[in-house]
Amino acid sequence: MLRLLDERGARAWESVSKTRFFDRETQSGRLIRAEPLAEVPDGASAALEHPRVPFISYPWEWTFSMLKDAALLHLDLLARSLAEGITIKDATPFNIQFIEGKPIFIDIGSFEEYRRGEPWIGYRQFTRQFLFPLLLRAWVGVPFQPWLRGDMDGPTAAEMRRLLPLGKRLRPAALLHITLQARMEERLSGTAVRRRLGAAGFDAQLILANVDRLHRLIEGVDWDPDVSGWSEYRSYGHVGRDREDKAEFLEAALERHGPERVLDLGANDAYFSDIARQRGALAIAVDGDETVLDSVYRSGSAVSLVLTDLTDPSPAQGWAGAERPGLVERARPDLVIAYGLLHHLIYSSSVPPGAVVDWLASFQCPAVVEFVGPDDEMVGTLTANKLQSELHPGRDAASFKDLISQRFEVIAERSLQSGTRVLWQIRPRR
Amino acid sequence: MIFGYLDAGSGSLILQAILGGAAGMLVAFKAWKARITGKQAVMDTAAESDEHVIAEP
Numbered sequence: 001m002l003r004l005l006d007e008r009g010a011r012a013w014e015s016v017s018k019t020r021f022f023d024r025e026t027q028s029g030r031l032i033r034a035e036p037l038a039e040v041p042d043g044a045s046a047a048l049e050h051p052r053v054p055f056i057s058y059p060w061e062w063t064f065s066m067l068k069d070a071a072l073l074h075l076d077l078l079a080r081s082l083a084e085g086i087t088i089k090d091a092t093p094f095n096i097q098f099i100e101g102k103p104i105f106i107d108i109g110s111f112e113e114y115r116r117g118e119p120w121i122g123y124r125q126f127t128r129q130f131l132f133p134l135l136l137r138a139w140v141g142v143p144f145q146p147w148l149r150g151d152m153d154g155p156t157a158a159e160m161r162r163l164l165p166l167g168k169r170l171r172p173a174a175l176l177h178i179t180l181q182a183r184m185e186e187r188l189s190g191t192a193v194r195r196r197l198g199a200a201g202f203d204a205q206l207i208l209a210n211v212d213r214l215h216r217l218i219e220g221v222d223w224d225p226d227v228s229g230w231s232e233y234r235s236y237g238h239v240g241r242d243r244e245d246k247a248e249f250l251e252a253a254l255e256r257h258g259p260e261r262v263l264d265l266g267a268n269d270a271y272f273s274d275i276a277r278q279r280g281a282l283a284i285a286v287d288g289d290e291t292v293l294d295s296v297y298r299s300g301s302a303v304s305l306v307l308t309d310l311t312d313p314s315p316a317q318g319w320a321g322a323e324r325p326g327l328v329e330r331a332r333p334d335l336v337i338a339y340g341l342l343h344h345l346i347y348s349s350s351v352p353p354g355a356v357v358d359w360l361a362s363f364q365c366p367a368v369v370e371f372v373g374p375d376d377e378m379v380g381t382l383t384a385n386k387l388q389s390e391l392h393p394g395r396d397a398a399s400f401k402d403l404i405s406q407r408f409e410v411i412a413e414r415s416l417q418s419g420t421r422v423l424w425q426i427r428p429r430r
Numbered sequence: 431m432i433f434g435y436l437d438a439g440s441g442s443l444i445l446q447a448i449l450g451g452a453a454g455m456l457v458a459f460k461a462w463k464a465r466i467t468g469k470q471a472v473m474d475t476a477a478e479s480d481e482h483v484i485a486e487p
Contacts, residue, residue: 090436124442157442176449184441191440193461197447200460206450213449 001050002037003109010046012112021080025105030073032106053106054282054304055261056330059093059129060149061306061314063294064137064223066103067144070096071130073103075215078120082204082211087114091122092129100302117198120207124185127177128154131214135160135178138221139168143290145307149314152324157182173217225291242416246339246370247275249414249423253335253368254279256411256425263333263363264303265310266341270296273303276337284331286310310341311349328362336360336367339423343372346395347382353394354403361407366427369404373397376420397422 005013013036016022025031037047059067070093078088088095088110095107120126132155133144140163147155155163161182168174250272254262262276267285269292277283287293288309297305308314308327318324338360345351351359360367372379374396383391394403401424404410408426415422447458 119438119443119446121436121438123446124439125436127442176445180448181442181445184445185439186441188440188444193440193443194438196461196464197443197457200447200457200464202447202454202457202461206447206454206457209451209454210446210449 001052003034003048003050004041004044005046005048005109007045008112009109013046013048013108015113016081016086016108016111019081019084019086021077021084021086025077025080029099029102030104031077032104032108034108048108050106050108053097053099055284056097057304057306058148058152058314058324059133060145060152061308061327062093062098062145063290063297063305063307064134064144064225065294065297066098066305067093067130068134068218068221070103071126071134071218072215073105074126074130075211075218077105078122079208079211079215081111082114082208085114086111087118087120087204087207089121091120091126098304101297101300101305114204117195117202119194119197119202120210123210124181125153126214127181128156131177131218132157132160134218134221135174136163137223139174140165145290149317152318157185177214177217223294225294242418242421243271245414245416246423247272249412249425250275250337250339250368251279252412253366253425254281257335257366257427259333259335259365261331261333262335262337263331264337264339266338266344267303268292268340270301270303270305272337272339274301276335277303281335284333286313286327286331311345311351333363334365336363336365338367338369340370340372342369343376343379343382346392347379347386350390350392352392353400357400357403357407360426361428364428366411366425367408368423368425370416371397371400371422371424373420373422376418379420 022031026033032050034048034050037049040047073096074088074091081088089112090110095105095110096103097106133148136142136144136147136155157178160178164174164178169179254276259281262273262281262283264270264273264276264283264285267273267287270285273283273285282304284304284306285296286306286308288307290307293305293307296303306327313327316322316324316326316329342356345356346353360369394400401410404424404426407429409429410424410426412425413422444458444461447454447461450457
């Protein structure tokens with residue numbers, strides 16, 4: 001991955017590359033490595049080579065603990081760089097990615113020399129994109145992901161002030177970062193204060209004090225998830241019973257196809273993703289349950305995690321509708337795992353079976369899928385309040401297999417012990 | 431988002447001085463006063479220049 005720098009960027013790189021923190025943080029894996037190229041392409045003043053980030057995810061696909069760790073990493077790097085006369089000119093989670101389950105800062109171009117008297121330009125952005133989303137979850141009890149997906153700049157201080165419950169408004173952090181910031185933004189909008197702060201004696205020590213205050217605040221902010229419908233999934237009888245069979249079936253598919261990128265749809269505790277990862281693939285585990293994924297993240301899993309609803313996955317968005325590609329475009333799998341998922345799409349989300357098969361075919365790669373028949377106990381639960389007339393035709397095993405066979409070749413099949421569930425290894429018809 | 435340079439927000443900039451503690455309060459007060467009196471900052475030119483501070487302890 002190449003990064004081209006203009007004259008200003010090249011000057012900044014020159015300073016950053018000489019610091020002790022840059023060496024230390026690239027070695028510890030918290031800052032992406034960067035090697036200057038001897039031959040610089042025309043039009044650029046310098047060029048850096050970075051290792052490729054295998055999978056890009058966005059904050060609206062992260063769990064609470066992921067955003068929290070990303071926020072703490074940003075503050076740590078800012079404090080350490082300021083101590084050596086370097087600052088970070090923005091404060092957005094898009095500068096951070098997760099590689100093998102650990103956050104890493106990937107935007108070397110965000111570092112520049114700190115100028116005497118300059119305030120922290122990224123403070124407001126930090127509050128909107130890191131602090132307020134975390135407080136939204138921890139203090140207001142509302143998930144931040146839909147907000148960030150709808151408005152990637154994050155909530156403003158004024159919006160947070162309106163959302164805060166009464167009991168939280170008098171906390172010092174709420175008074176300062178939310179209420180006071182909202183009032184001062186209202187009062188001083190458009191006033192030139194940046195230079196006046198320098199003239200009044202602003203210095204890096206004030207930024208460091210603020211960074212330290214924010215670090216302590218964020219370290220202490222916690223989200224205590226309720227037990228979700230899926231966090232106890234492993235305790236369901238069929239899950240434990242079938243797990244080894246499903247693992248063995250997956251291993252055979254991994255052996256046959258040797259995929260480099262595996263997309264595990266409806267991954268739950270990422271057990272099967274981890275099998276793919278141990279086989280050397282980049283494993284991307286997608287699930288819509290934050291409680292489960294957050295616990296996978298906190299366990300130190302090296303699988304790439306994506307929190308999204310599979311009936312409405314992250315679309316392409318941002319500038320020109322292309323700045324942040326949609327999930328499917330980023331994942332580019334060469335094997336898909338769809339265990340314990342299709343019946344939820346068909347029965348809970350009422351997706352017609354033919355549309356489910358078309359969707360599987362859209363990945364244009366082999367897949368291992370679990371089909372759950374209409375007589376299964378779980379399907380009984382999912383359809384407890386549905387009339388037969390409200391259910392799609394084509395959902396029995398024979399009809400579904402017909403649908404699958406129109407788009408795929410079935411290359412392996414195994415019935416699970418329950419008798420109502422079957423695994424298929426399929427590959428697209430040419 | 432992709433263009434890099436932020437609008438830092440005037441109120442958020444002054445607030446940062448306050449968040450810096452006691453020393454910052456004084457800085458915030460001076461900057462606030464300068465705004466009211468309309469007095470031009472003596473260090474405008476320094477802030478505009480490329481003067482750098484290395485190794486603040």
